[in-house]
Amino acid sequence: MTATGDRLPHSVAPHESDLAVRCAGLSKRFGYTLAVASVDLEVKSGSFVVLLGPSGCGKSTVLRLIAGFEVPDAGMVTIGGRLVVGVKSFVPPDRRWVGMVFQDGALFPHLTVAGNIAYGIRTSAERSSRVDELLDTVGLRGMGNRMPHELSGGEQQRVALARALAPRPTVVLLDEPFSSLDAGLRSRLRTEVRAILRQAGATAIFVTHDQDEALSLADEVAVMWQGRIVQRSTPQELYGSPASYEVAAFVGDANFLSGRADDGSVETELGILAATGAVTGTVHVLVRPEAVRVALDETSEIAVTDIEFFGHDRMYGVALPSGTRLKSRVAGESSIRPGDRVRLEITGPVITFPRASQ
């Protein structure tokens, strides 16, 4: 065990190294479950990376490997340029300078709010001023003397964040911190937390299975699937050109048709469409709902089955003669009713993914 961890966090200043966290070949098995399979992940200092993936894909395990609560079976992790786990080395969690925020907050129930935040601050001279500063930052000024159970769920999560930021960690790991809050509070809090982290100049890895959360928050999204990272890109790229059929299905609303692709075009039941990608053969065709336009047409065989109204836009469900159902997202007013006959128009090129032979 190498004991290189006695340095204080400021001595590993973020700009000393470009990367706050680097994982390479990180793997972890639980019995026969391969929870994390050779994950490579680089997180630049000051950036906000979201780890997105369905439940059970290994997101939490990656965070726990970085924080040192689990030991990988293979691979390595550096934090602030320092090897914390790898060949013949393991730095225990208390010397990694990683802040954690869990889903349930995990506040110390026997300490006050101030006591919780002060817990990780080593120098007693700094303690009270830093606690006040952080209480201000998270908007809980004057609540330092409350006990955790006297706080609402949202307030508890803010305290958890302040506590994690208190020792100025190299990176803050947030494991679905808002998933137990209601939707309104969640979206308000995530914008707020994003701002707080940016203001603190903190590097963050944020785990979620909520794609809206991922797309709205991230500088960069890493999509996990069955223990692997299958795509890393900006939110826009992820939405616009997903790396695989699974990613496409998971991120954003998606329509899928089957088709035969040939050199920039694909033949589907909607006719021949322009396609990106050089795939040929049997393919899945991804058509985003906003690329599907509908217009009333008495002669069409396509029927509107349902309408979901979202205020800013609406989503039509339509049934093709073959029985295939598609969704169409349309902004603004419209007089189309369920049962009406419509004509479809696809705007822009569609994306194709090779179809695994079955």
Add this chain to the structure above:
Amino acid sequence: MLTLPAFTEGATITDPAPSRQQSLASRRSFAPDHGSLTVTPDLRISRPRIPLALAVPGTLVALAMLLPLTYLLLRAAGAGQEALSFLTSPRIAQLLWQTILLAGAVTLLAALLGVPLAWLTTRTDLPFRRFWSVLLVLPLAIPTYVGAFTLVAALGPRGLLQQALEGGFGIQRLPDIYGFGGATLALTLFTYPYILLTVRGAVLRLDPGFDQASRSLGAGPWITFLRVTIPLLRPSIAAGSLLVALYTLSDFGAVSLLQYDSFTRAIYLQYQGSLDRSIAAVLALVLVSLTGVILFAEAATRGRAKYYRSARSIESLPLYRLGRWVVPAVAFCAMTGLAALILPVAVLLYWFGRGLASSTVNFDSLWLPMISSASVSMLAAATALLAAIPVAILAVRHQGRFSATIERVAYASFALPGIVVALSLVFFGANFVPMLYQTLALLVFAYVVRFLPEAVGAVRSGLLQLNPRLEEVASGLGRRRHQVFLTITAPLIAPAALAGVTLVFMSAMKELPVTLLLSPIGFRTLATTTWNATAGGLYALAAPSALLLVILSAVFLPGLLTADRQAESEHVLDS
């Protein structure tokens, strides 16, 4: 160390146990093209080992616990042919049957009393709930041999009832209080609080979310109770029943006084009556095997589920309305309280009064035994807590073969009845450490050996209730392991630890066989004073120290309930 057979060749890992993610998990594999995964044998990640600060004390505790059993095996191994043939004699079969019968009957009856009482006094609108919940735990303050003494002194030949009936009606014979019936009655009445307490603790720590989730899914209160609550309480019912069963197997005082022929009594008679102690050792070994089997069965059925309350459920538990069940419920509580507490105490008071009247009672002779009992028991409780902490932490937070072994050993000593521990340590002391023989140190050690599981159990359950994320957060914030323990773990498990300490203290106060055999010469405790007088048939002389023992235990009993009350007051705060 770490070998990665499936990783090295890039082999496909299939999941033999289909899970909810089977379709995903079973196709997971390390594709050979991920070159970085080929791990050669020297490129191993060093695993953090179990910290020495836990491993060393844990090992020492386990070794100490093994001492009496080791002697027992040595003695039995050195037993002659006679002792071996004794092993297959009908006598052994008879003792086995009678002992199992007693333990089974007592455990069943104690559960039938303890579980409903725990429920009634915590989750229903039972009138005077606080009163009942205190009263019904108090029988724990009556040692079973004192309880047995009150049975004999009340219902036995020359007892109170007999005297009254003879005088008034000329009735000569009552149903015999000696034997199976009397022993079962005495042991049930004074051990059911173990189940009551463990189950009540679990009820109070139940996450109301479980209950409310079930109710909200349309299940009525009874269905919820049977389908949700009972399964959630199952570990605590099992733990309480285990305590009762093992208590019965190792009980010496009640079966001796009520002359029920079980193993402990046979061992004691054998030890006293013959020079060949190996036969006693053989008997003891059979008894130990029996308790071992029970422990094993409990461990095998203990669920792997971990329940801790999520920190965010802040509602208090709703109370069930008893409605027209209120009369039977109150009657049930009252009858239990009457039989297990009021009547025994009344009998003690009666004999105490008679002693006062005939001035057999000497108050001065009570002080010294009282101080002796209390101080030696306190030492034992504190030592047991210190020994229990590393064992419990290993068992809960560092699961693995090493920790499981240590925990098993710590619990296995619970399978050693007091009479066995006493025999072993008499021999060990006399032969190997004459310096310690007949000292308080050896007596305290024997108490710790006997009652460590109570302390481990309490600390362990406290740790299980503690969300491990709290400790992870704390170490993530840069605190070393021992700091995390002192600032987070210790304060949060303090109520549970205190309950454990109190349990050990009271057990030591009441302990009889070890105290009889291992007390330094002239060291008289309340237990030995009571026993000596009762054995001599001097009821009036036995009553004062017995009464004092009961009162003193009762005074410390609230400590046991602290953990419960803490949990309860949190609810009050929350609501």
